[in-house]
Amino acid sequence: MSATNPFTTTAFDLPGYRITKNFGVVRGLIVRSRSVVGNFGASIQSLFGGNITIYTSLCEQAREEAFRDMITHAGQLGANAVIGVRYDATEIMPGISEVLCYGTAVQVEPETK
Secondary structure, eight states, rough: OOOOSSSSSSSOOOOTTTEEEEEEEEEEEEEEOOOOHHHHHHHHHHHOSSSOHHHHHHHHHHHHHHHHHHHHHHHHHHHHHHEEEEEEEEEEEEEEEEEEEEEEEEEEEEOOO
């Protein structure tokens, strides 16, 4: 199973496929901190308003890593799909956040008509 697996969805089913086995919850967890340099650059960007690209990039990287870890976890269990995928983020302390990506690992096969 790769990070680009087409059998990864926020839905709880995959049209055209049936679930044959449920492996349970899988997750990927990343804890990130903002650097002093990043905070300084973001402070300058915030003076001009709009998107703070330094933080956008940091958030996207953390989500991608958490997603990839979830996919790896599912693959280790023998799943070929993850359904009900969700993200959650929590600030552990100022400047340090966790990003959690989770879903239900399942085995699917095409429906026969």
